[in-house]
Amino acid sequence: MSAPTPISRRTVLQGAGAGALLALLAACGSDSDSTSTTGGTDGTGGSTDTTGGSASAQEIDVLTVAFPSSVSNIYPGQEAGNFNYYIAALVAEGLAAPDSSGKLVGALAESWEQPDPTTYVYTLRSGVTFSDGSPLTADDIVYSVGLAKDETLSPNTAYYWANVEGAEKTGESQVTITLASPDVAFEWGPVAANAMWVTAERFVTATNGEIGTPAALFTGTGPYKVTSFEPDKGVELERVDTYWGGKAPVKTVKIEFIPEETTRILAREAGDIDMAVSISLDQEQQWADTEATDVLFAPDKSYVGIDFNTAVAPFDDIHVRKAIALACDRVTYVEKLLNGHGEVATALTVPEQIESVVGDAAAARATLAPIFDLPYDLEAAKAELAQSSVPEGFTTKVGVSTSAPQVSQFFQALAATVAEMGITIEVEEMPVEQWYDTIGSPDWGLAYMWYFNATGDPAELISWFLAEGNPASYANEEVAALLQQQREEADPAKRVELIVEAQKIAMADVPYVPLWWGEAATAINDKYTIEDFGPYTLLSPWTVRILTKE
Amino acid sequence: MSVLARGSLGRYVAVRLAATLLLLLALSFIVFGLLHLTPGDPARNLLGPKNPSPEALEAIRAKYHLDEPFLRQYFLWLGNVLHGDFGTSIRSDVPVTTLLAERIWLTFQLAGLSFAITVLVGVPLGIAAAWRAGSALDRSVSVASIVGVGAPSYAVGLMLLYVFGVWLDIFPVYGSGDGGLDTLWHLVLPAITLAFGIGALVFKLTRTAVLGELQQDYVAFAYSRGLAQRQVRGLVLRNALIPVATSLGLVFGFLFGGTILVEVTFALAGIGNLLASSVTFKDIPVVQAITLLTALVIALTALTVDLLYYAVDPRVRKRGLQ
Numbered sequence: 001m002s003a004p005t006p007i008s009r010r011t012v013l014q015g016a017g018a019g020a021l022l023a024l025l026a027a028c029g030s031d032s033d034s035t036s037t038t039g040g041t042d043g044t045g046g047s048t049d050t051t052g053g054s055a056s057a058q059e060i061d062v063l064t065v066a067f068p069s070s071v072s073n074i075y076p077g078q079e080a081g082n083f084n085y086y087i088a089a090l091v092a093e094g095l096a097a098p099d100s101s102g103k104l105v106g107a108l109a110e111s112w113e114q115p116d117p118t119t120y121v122y123t124l125r126s127g128v129t130f131s132d133g134s135p136l137t138a139d140d141i142v143y144s145v146g147l148a149k150d151e152t153l154s155p156n157t158a159y160y161w162a163n164v165e166g167a168e169k170t171g172e173s174q175v176t177i178t179l180a181s182p183d184v185a186f187e188w189g190p191v192a193a194n195a196m197w198v199t200a201e202r203f204v205t206a207t208n209g210e211i212g213t214p215a216a217l218f219t220g221t222g223p224y225k226v227t228s229f230e231p232d233k234g235v236e237l238e239r240v241d242t243y244w245g246g247k248a249p250v251k252t253v254k255i256e257f258i259p260e261e262t263t264r265i266l267a268r269e270a271g272d273i274d275m276a277v278s279i280s281l282d283q284e285q286q287w288a289d290t291e292a293t294d295v296l297f298a299p300d301k302s303y304v305g306i307d308f309n310t311a312v313a314p315f316d317d318i319h320v321r322k323a324i325a326l327a328c329d330r331v332t333y334v335e336k337l338l339n340g341h342g343e344v345a346t347a348l349t350v351p352e353q354i355e356s357v358v359g360d361a362a363a364a365r366a367t368l369a370p371i372f373d374l375p376y377d378l379e380a381a382k383a384e385l386a387q388s389s390v391p392e393g394f395t396t397k398v399g400v401s402t403s404a405p406q407v408s409q410f411f412q413a414l415a416a417t418v419a420e421m422g423i424t425i426e427v428e429e430m431p432v433e434q435w436y437d438t439i440g441s442p443d444w445g446l447a448y449m450w451y452f453n454a455t456g457d458p459a460e461l462i463s464w465f466l467a468e469g470n471p472a473s474y475a476n477e478e479v480a481a482l483l484q485q486q487r488e489e490a491d492p493a494k495r496v497e498l499i500v501e502a503q504k505i506a507m508a509d510v511p512y513v514p515l516w517w518g519e520a521a522t523a524i525n526d527k528y529t530i531e532d533f534g535p536y537t538l539l540s541p542w543t544v545r546i547l548t549k550e
Numbered sequence: 551m552s553v554l555a556r557g558s559l560g561r562y563v564a565v566r567l568a569a570t571l572l573l574l575l576a577l578s579f580i581v582f583g584l585l586h587l588t589p590g591d592p593a594r595n596l597l598g599p600k601n602p603s604p605e606a607l608e609a610i611r612a613k614y615h616l617d618e619p620f621l622r623q624y625f626l627w628l629g630n631v632l633h634g635d636f637g638t639s640i641r642s643d644v645p646v647t648t649l650l651a652e653r654i655w656l657t658f659q660l661a662g663l664s665f666a667i668t669v670l671v672g673v674p675l676g677i678a679a680a681w682r683a684g685s686a687l688d689r690s691v692s693v694a695s696i697v698g699v700g701a702p703s704y705a706v707g708l709m710l711l712y713v714f715g716v717w718l719d720i721f722p723v724y725g726s727g728d729g730g731l732d733t734l735w736h737l738v739l740p741a742i743t744l745a746f747g748i749g750a751l752v753f754k755l756t757r758t759a760v761l762g763e764l765q766q767d768y769v770a771f772a773y774s775r776g777l778a779q780r781q782v783r784g785l786v787l788r789n790a791l792i793p794v795a796t797s798l799g800l801v802f803g804f805l806f807g808g809t810i811l812v813e814v815t816f817a818l819a820g821i822g823n824l825l826a827s828s829v830t831f832k833d834i835p836v837v838q839a840i841t842l843l844t845a846l847v848i849a850l851t852a853l854t855v856d857l858l859y860y861a862v863d864p865r866v867r868k869r870g871l872q
Contacts, residue, residue, distance in 0.1 A: 070827070072642030079641070080598055151609035155596060159603035213644045214652070230652065231642060232819035232827075233726065258724050258817040262708050267723040270716045431830035433595045434588075451599065464601035 055529050055547035057249040063528075063543060065275040066264050070232045070257040075212025076197065077147070077154030082452060085193065086277065086538045087235055087255060091131075092197035092220025095122050095141070095175075095190040098536045102456035103356040104187055108136065108198055108221060109175075117182035117488060122190075124173040130200060131225035131240045138169040144198040145177065145190070153211060160195040182488045184495065185463065188455040192222075193539035195454075223248045223541045232257055250543045262286075268293055274525040277538065281341060282405060287523045297341050299535045300520035301350050301453040303461060304407060306513040311473035312445035314396075319388035321510040324446075325374045326381035327417045334516050337406045337413075341521065345514035347371040347503055348465055352535045353458040357492045367500060372507045372514050378417070385421050393422020398446045400427055401435035407448055410515065440471030447471065449512075456536070458499050459486055465512065466502060472511035479506045559860070563853070570849040574842055578631075581841050582624050585834050592616060592640045592832045614640050627838065637835035641828065646839045650821065654843070656726055657813070657820035659733065661806040663741035668749040668801060673794060676756025677787070683761060691753065698750030707743040707815040714739060724817040740816040744809060748801055756794050763790040792863050799855030803848035 067086070073079040076088050097107040106112075109122040128136040148154050149161035163180050170176040179186055190196040199211075199220055207216035217226045223245060224237035234256040239248050256273065258264040261280045267273045268290050279287050279295065287295050306324070308315040315321055330344045348371075351364035358367050385391060400408040408429055415425035425446065438444040449471070453460050464470060466479050482502035489495040507514075522538075524530065530537060531545040593610040594602060611617040615626055630637060636646040679688040715723040727736040763769070763786045772782045809822035821840050828836040860866050 070823075072639070072644075072827075078643055079596065080600075151606050152613060155606045155610050156598075158606050158609075159601065162603065162605070210643070213642065215644070215648070230819055231649075232653075232817075232823045256725060256817065257819075259823075260704070260708075260815045260817070263711060263724050263815055263817060266708070266711050266716050270719065270723045272723050431590075433590045433830050433832065436594050436599055437589050437591060439599060449599065467601075469601070 055531075055549045057546075058548040060250045060528075060546065060548065062252045062254060063250045063275065063546060064254045064256060064273045065277065066256045066258045066267060066273045068257075068261065068264065068276075068278055068280070069259055071235075072231045073212040074226065074229055074235065075154075075218050077157045078212050080156035082278065082538075085454070086542070087226075088197055088218070088220075089192060089222070089539055090224040090237055090253065090541055090543060091218055091222045091226055092192055092199060093222055094192040094194075094196040094198060096187065097191060097540055098193055098456050100532045100534050100536055101356045102352050102536055104191065104456070107192070108141070109190075114490075117490070118179040120177045120179075120186065121170065122175045122177070123171075124175065125244060126173060128221050128244045129242050130203075130219055130221050132219065133242065134200070136198070136200075136221055138171070138173060138175050140198060140200045141175045142167045142169055143201045144196060145175075147199070147204070147211075148189075148196045153209075157195040160189050164189070184487060184490060185455075185457045185459055188457045188460075191455065193454060193536065223544060224253060245541070245544070248541065248544045249548075250546055253543050265290055268523060268525075274528065276523040277520075279521045279523050281338060281521065284339060284341075284521060287521075290523070292526045293523050294526045294529070296522045296524060296530065296533050297519045298522075298533050298537065299343075299350070299352055300518055301352050301535045302518035302520075303345060303348060303350055303449065303451045303453065304515045304518060305345060305348075305449055306515065307439070307447045307449050307471045308511055308513075309440065309442060309445045309447065309471070309473055310509075310511050312442055314388065314390045314394050315445040317389045318510060319384045320390060320394075321513075322374070323381045323384040323388065323421065324414070324418065324423070325510050325513045326377050326384060327421070328374075328414060328513055328515065329376040329417070330515055331376070333410050333413065337409050338516065338518070341519040342516040345517045346373060347500075347507075347514060348461045348512065349458045349499060349503065350453055350517050353453065353456050353460065354496050356456070357458075357496050367496065371500060371503045374510075374513075381418075382421055385423070393418075393424070395424040395426070396446050397426040397428055397444070398448065399430050399435055399438040399444055400448070401432040401450075402429050403432045404435075404450055407450060411448075440469075440473070448515075450518075454539070458496055459483075462499065462503060466506050470511075474506065474509065474511040476506060476509065563857075566853050566856075570846070570853070573849065574845055577845050578628070578838060578842055579624065581838055582627065582834065583620075585829075585832055585837060586620055586623075588832065590830075590832050592834070595831050596640065610640075614638070627835070636839045639828075639833055639836045641831050641833045641836070646835045649824065649836065650839055650843065653819055653821045653824055656733070656818060657806065657809055657822060660737050660740055660744065660809055660812070660818065660820060661802065663734065663737050664744040664748075664805050665798075665802050667741055667745040668752050668805070669798060671745070672749040672752030673756050673791075676753045676794075677760055679753070680757045680760035680764065681783070683757075688757075692757075695750035695753050698746050698753075701746060703743050703747060703811050704815045706746050707740070707812060710739045710743055711816075726818050737818075740812045740818060743815070744805055744812045748804060752794070752798070752801060755797055756790075759790040759793050760786065792859070795862065796855045796859050799851040799858070800848075803851045806847050807844040 067083045069083065071079060071081060071084045071087065074084060074087050076084040093107045095107060095109040096104045099105045106125065108125055108128060110125045112120055112122040114120055124138060124141065130136060145167035148157045149164060151158040163183055165178045165180050167175055167177045188194050197220055199218065203219040204211055210216035212218050214229045214231065217229055219225065223240055223243040225240050226235060227238045228236045234254060237253040239251050241247055258267060261283050264276050265283065265286050268276060284295065287293060308321050310316055334340065334342050334344055347368040349368060351361060351368060354367060355361055355364045358364050398411050400411060408427060411425060411427045415427060418425065438447045439449065451461055462483065466474065466483060479502050482498050486495050486498040489498055527549055529547050529549060530542065531547050537545065593607045593616060596610055597606060615623055618626065627637060638645050639649055642649065675691055679691050682688055711723055714721045721739050722736050725736060727733045769782060769786060772785060809820055810826050813820045813823040814826060824836065825840045
């Protein structure tokens with residue numbers, strides 16, 4: 001989906017003194033106490049127990065939510081950061097949407113069927129209106145497919161629709177989408193959490209073809225309409241009382257962009273904001289110590305791992321790759337670098353993407369566990385290096401985004417570990433945009449990926465990481481055949497088997513080292529809570545789930 | 551003012567304006583070139599860390615002429631600018647002029663308020679400290695000014711936020727409010743933060759200038775002629791404040807171009823905040839417009855100051871501006 005919370009500007013400011021300063025200030029304050037509770041996670045993913053008692057949906061006049069960075073366009077087809085998605089989720093919808101377990105259920109489509117592997121027939125929900133009161137029609141869906149497929153208007157989603165031949169109105173409330181070749185992952189295309197936000201042509205024409213800009217805004221069928229948008233300032237949304245899904249409890253949502261984390265904490269301390277999404281794990285304790293504030297954790301479907309460019313020496317040597325993989329003490333990293341907010345990754349697929357197929361969180365982890373299970377073993381690492389083309393060691397560099405402090409700490413820890421094997425790793429910190437350039441670049445044999453899965457499709461990341469043009473320059477015919485097979489496998493359970501098999505074969509060659517699956521933390525005024533807060537919450541109309549505690 | 555002096559003044563202004571234009575032209579080329587040389591690809595930045603489709607990358611590059619050779623890109627940009635078109639932001643797909651128009655007023659207000667605080671606090675304190683050189687007041691303000699110059703502005707900002715925004719709950723913590731007086735109210739803490747370091751410098755400058763003037767022979771002479779202290783001080787101030795007044799022009803330029811950290815700390819949607827995100831994104835049209843605008847403001851204030859110099863200092867009027 002997008003950048004790991006693009007907070008490079010904030011981290012520029014985070015001198016070593018910032019945290020200490022705040023701690024000092026907090027100590028001076030008379031009204032700071034630490035009675036607030038930190039919501040714990042059950043450690044196995046899924047949703048977090050966030051309700052301290054009973055809570056119910058009550059009318060909330062204004063909910064002020066602080067995002068850690070601005071968006072410059074509210075249409076994710078134009079700019080696809082996490083925060084663009086969180087805003088768009090309140091305004092517009094797709095044909096289907098994930099439920100809290102990640103299973104796709106009807107949104108603007110009441111139901112859909114697949115008469116043959118390349119044809120999807122969607123039956124539209126009746127009585128749906130746009131926020132201006134006009135009814136949604138099948139023509140609007142056809143237009144929106146074209147919009148999502150357009151490379152200039154929607155550069156961020158066009159790739160998802162490349163295999164789509166077209167959409168056609170096949171009934172008053174029926175739309176048929178035809179694929180060029182079978183791909184069961186397509187079901188996740190017309191979903192607002194991923195690659196489609198339904199609007200109408202007249203809204204786009206009325207704004208001279210501009211979409212999502214402060215002047216044009218964006219009009220959809222969601223529970224809110226945007227009333228103002230100023231980049232670097234905020235977005236204001238007003239409830240749409242005619243929303244087909246019922247009236248949301250929050251009347252006005254004010255989203256404020258506050259790039260400096262300490263300012264955000266102080267804004268909460270002063271009671272100016274009710275909620276803060278994607279809080280910095282570095283300052284987790286300060287958030288927890290803030291008065292009348294709860295911190296909620298939930299898996300965010302993110303994957304963090306090492307990429308080796310297998311076309312670049314010395315990483316073209318499997319012994320080198322294995323040596324580094326064996327030197328990764330992943331259990332300790334999760335415990336120390338993430339304060340336990342995350343878990344050791346064993347695959348490119350995240351557990352939340354197969355939970356609804358294999359049954360539950362535990363089964364999902366058990367299914368993915370055998371894919372990559374090289375435990376930390378320094379002696380074995382040395383033995384591998386001794387067999388390699390560079391038995392005495394080598395020097396390499398890695399580029400790390402300033403928005404990923406935990407990754408930087410990880411590479412520094414790894415560098416310290418492998419130093420005694422004669423391997424020198426130089427960690428270069430850089431703005432997130434420069435990091436993009438390191439992905440798959442021959443100049444960076446050692447790199448990493450921090451990927452936020454947008455969908456609940458278990459093949460999302462492997463469709464890039466194991467397919468042609470992957471950042472590891474990895475090629476394996478057997479894997480390619482399995483990838484093709486899973487695209488056509490209609491039985492979800494069998495498809496998961498194929499996806500697991502493909503990863504098992506590929507990961508034996510260690511083109512990647514999965515490190516951890518991450519969690520996102522949200523801070524919220526302790527008089528509220530979020531019902532069933534989980535990995536899909538912020539990608540669906542999340543303000544609908546804000547409950548007021550009794 | 552004689553006819554001759556007026557003629558030479560007109561020529562002087564014309565030459566200065568022409569030099570400013572040349573400076574802007576050179577600057578635009580340098581900034582364009584530097585951005586071009588920094589690693590990163592705006593098209594890739596727009597798509598983020600995911601499997602970029604070659605078609606989408608190509609479409610974005612074509613739309614913003616990123617696929618053209620460097621010099622051609624520059625001249626395309628320059629040609630458009632000469633026709634008043636500053637281009638479209640790659641990041642937000644909004645015309646650069648619209649983007650700047652929304653923000654420049656806020657940064658102007660912030661710099662203006664900060665300037666007022668700098669002058670109203672720095673200059674009187676500097677004068678008072680010089681009158682009573684060596685006194686407790688002089689020593690304590692001098693020490694404080696060293697702290698002021700040294701303190702990083704974001705630390706000062708957070709300190710002020712905690713004390714006045716949270717603890718005493720007088721000022722708002724972030725944002726720019728709803729316009730008018732509310733916005734000015736929101737800008738008080740950011741303006742003080744911004745004024746902190748430069749205000750300390752203005753204080754030191756004023757103190758030094760007044761002290762220097764107090765040691766001049768004419769001061770002793772004036773006292774010996776029996777002038778009252780108030781009259782002597784009037785004389786001293788007139789002379790001492792000329793260098794101070796002219797340096798204030800540079801102070802405004804410095805404040806206007808130096809709002810980045812403060813805007814980020816206080817979540818203000820000004821041009822500093824925009825510049826910070828645009829540079830790393832390689833949003834070339836936006837960075838170009840902001841650097842040129844900032845350079846223009848600095849050049850014009852410098853020119854205004856020189857003209858002011860001309861107006862207040864009879865010696866300069868006589869000698870003519872060089």
